[in-house]
Amino acid sequence: MSTTEAENKEIARKLPEEAINEGNLDIIDELVADDYVGRNPAVPEPYHGPDGVKEFVSMVRTAFPDLEYTVEDLIAEGDKVVRRDRATGTHDGEFMGVEPTGKEIEIQGVVIVRIEDGKFAESWSYANMMGLMQQLGVVESPGE
Numbered sequence: 001m002s003t004t005e006a007e008n009k010e011i012a013r014k015l016p017e018e019a020i021n022e023g024n025l026d027i028i029d030e031l032v033a034d035d036y037v038g039r040n041p042a043v044p045e046p047y048h049g050p051d052g053v054k055e056f057v058s059m060v061r062t063a064f065p066d067l068e069y070t071v072e073d074l075i076a077e078g079d080k081v082v083r084r085d086r087a088t089g090t091h092d093g094e095f096m097g098v099e100p101t102g103k104e105i106e107i108q109g110v111v112i113v114r115i116e117d118g119k120f121a122e123s124w125s126y127a128n129m130m131g132l133m134q135q136l137g138v139v140e141s142p143g144e
Helices: 005-021 026-031 049-063 129-135
Strands: 032-039 068-077 080-090 104-116 119-127
Touching: 005 026, 005 049, 005 068, 005 080, 005 104, 005 119, 026 032, 026 049, 026 119, 032 049, 104 129
Parallel strands: 032 119
Antiparallel strands: 068 080, 080 104, 104 119
Protein backbone atom coordinates (compact mmCIF):
# COMPACT_ATOMS: atom_id res chain seq x y z
CA MET A 1 0.00 0.00 0.00
CA SER A 2 1.65 3.18 -1.17
CA THR A 3 0.78 6.39 0.65
CA THR A 4 0.66 9.96 -0.56
CA GLU A 5 2.86 12.72 0.81
CA ALA A 6 -0.16 14.16 2.63
CA GLU A 7 -0.89 10.77 4.23
CA ASN A 8 2.79 10.41 5.19
CA LYS A 9 2.69 13.80 6.91
CA GLU A 10 -0.37 12.75 8.91
CA ILE A 11 1.34 9.48 9.94
CA ALA A 12 4.46 11.42 11.02
CA ARG A 13 2.31 13.82 13.08
CA LYS A 14 0.05 11.18 14.60
CA LEU A 15 2.77 9.15 16.34
CA PRO A 16 4.14 11.84 18.71
CA GLU A 17 0.74 13.40 19.30
CA GLU A 18 -0.95 10.14 20.30
CA ALA A 19 1.91 8.07 21.74
CA ILE A 20 3.82 10.78 23.60
CA ASN A 21 1.21 13.42 24.36
CA GLU A 22 -1.69 11.07 25.08
CA GLY A 23 0.22 7.98 26.23
CA ASN A 24 -1.51 5.76 23.65
CA LEU A 25 1.16 3.09 23.15
CA ASP A 26 -1.24 0.96 21.05
CA ILE A 27 -0.89 3.48 18.20
CA ILE A 28 2.76 2.41 17.91
CA ASP A 29 1.72 -1.08 16.76
CA GLU A 30 -0.47 0.56 14.11
CA LEU A 31 2.14 3.05 12.84
CA VAL A 32 5.54 1.33 13.25
CA ALA A 33 6.78 -1.49 11.01
CA ASP A 34 8.12 -4.67 12.61
CA ASP A 35 11.52 -4.07 10.97
CA TYR A 36 11.62 -0.34 11.83
CA VAL A 37 14.99 1.16 12.83
CA GLY A 38 15.12 4.41 14.81
CA ARG A 39 18.39 6.27 15.07
CA ASN A 40 18.88 8.91 17.75
CA PRO A 41 22.34 10.10 18.84
CA ALA A 42 20.98 10.57 22.38
CA VAL A 43 20.65 6.79 22.82
CA PRO A 44 23.60 4.41 22.43
CA GLU A 45 22.00 1.94 20.01
CA PRO A 46 19.24 2.20 17.39
CA TYR A 47 15.85 1.03 18.58
CA HIS A 48 13.93 -1.56 16.58
CA GLY A 49 10.31 -2.29 15.81
CA PRO A 50 7.25 -1.29 17.79
CA ASP A 51 8.71 -2.63 21.04
CA GLY A 52 11.79 -0.41 20.73
CA VAL A 53 9.61 2.64 20.14
CA LYS A 54 7.37 1.73 23.10
CA GLU A 55 10.44 1.39 25.33
CA PHE A 56 11.75 4.79 24.21
CA VAL A 57 8.37 6.52 24.61
CA SER A 58 7.88 4.93 28.04
CA MET A 59 11.32 6.12 29.17
CA VAL A 60 10.62 9.68 28.03
CA ARG A 61 7.10 9.74 29.53
CA THR A 62 8.42 8.40 32.84
CA ALA A 63 11.07 11.12 33.01
CA PHE A 64 8.71 13.90 31.80
CA PRO A 65 5.14 12.74 32.60
CA ASP A 66 3.59 15.99 31.35
CA LEU A 67 5.66 16.07 28.16
CA GLU A 68 3.85 17.86 25.36
CA TYR A 69 5.12 17.57 21.78
CA THR A 70 4.15 20.27 19.33
CA VAL A 71 4.75 19.63 15.67
CA GLU A 72 6.00 22.96 14.33
CA ASP A 73 6.64 22.00 10.69
CA LEU A 74 6.09 19.06 8.36
CA ILE A 75 7.74 18.78 4.95
CA ALA A 76 7.18 15.72 2.77
CA GLU A 77 8.86 14.51 -0.37
CA GLY A 78 8.29 11.02 -1.69
CA ASP A 79 8.45 8.51 1.16
CA LYS A 80 10.21 10.88 3.58
CA VAL A 81 8.81 13.43 6.02
CA VAL A 82 10.85 16.01 7.92
CA ARG A 83 9.21 17.03 11.17
CA ARG A 84 10.37 19.93 13.37
CA ASP A 85 9.20 19.53 16.95
CA ARG A 86 9.15 21.46 20.17
CA ALA A 87 8.62 19.65 23.45
CA THR A 88 7.94 21.01 26.92
CA GLY A 89 7.62 19.21 30.21
CA THR A 90 8.70 18.82 33.81
CA HIS A 91 11.59 16.55 34.83
CA ASP A 92 9.79 14.41 37.43
CA GLY A 93 11.49 11.04 36.77
CA GLU A 94 14.99 9.65 36.16
CA PHE A 95 16.29 10.51 32.70
CA MET A 96 19.54 9.12 31.27
CA GLY A 97 21.00 8.74 34.76
CA VAL A 98 19.84 12.18 35.92
CA GLU A 99 17.65 12.06 39.02
CA PRO A 100 14.44 14.14 38.90
CA THR A 101 15.06 17.87 39.24
CA GLY A 102 11.49 19.17 39.03
CA LYS A 103 12.72 21.65 36.42
CA GLU A 104 10.60 22.65 33.44
CA ILE A 105 12.27 22.09 30.08
CA GLU A 106 11.79 23.09 26.48
CA ILE A 107 13.65 21.29 23.73
CA GLN A 108 13.55 21.45 19.96
CA GLY A 109 14.45 18.80 17.46
CA VAL A 110 14.13 17.51 13.92
CA VAL A 111 13.09 14.02 12.84
CA ILE A 112 13.36 12.57 9.36
CA VAL A 113 10.96 9.67 8.87
CA ARG A 114 10.77 7.21 6.00
CA ILE A 115 7.26 5.83 5.58
CA GLU A 116 6.68 2.52 3.85
CA ASP A 117 3.25 0.91 3.43
CA GLY A 118 1.72 3.47 5.81
CA LYS A 119 4.16 2.81 8.67
CA PHE A 120 7.39 4.23 10.05
CA ALA A 121 10.16 2.19 8.39
CA GLU A 122 13.16 4.29 9.51
CA SER A 123 13.83 7.51 11.35
CA TRP A 124 16.72 9.79 12.16
CA SER A 125 16.16 12.06 15.18
CA TYR A 126 18.19 15.04 16.30
CA ALA A 127 17.30 17.01 19.43
CA ASN A 128 19.08 19.73 21.36
CA MET A 129 20.32 17.40 24.10
CA MET A 130 23.03 19.86 25.20
CA GLY A 131 20.35 22.48 25.79
CA LEU A 132 18.25 19.94 27.69
CA MET A 133 21.17 18.98 29.94
CA GLN A 134 21.87 22.67 30.56
CA GLN A 135 18.22 23.20 31.54
CA LEU A 136 18.47 20.25 33.95
CA GLY A 137 21.61 21.74 35.48
CA VAL A 138 23.81 18.79 34.48
CA VAL A 139 25.96 20.86 32.11
CA GLU A 140 26.91 24.49 32.60
CA SER A 141 25.75 26.96 29.99
CA PRO A 142 28.52 28.89 28.22
CA GLY A 143 29.57 31.93 30.19
CA GLU A 144 28.49 30.55 33.57
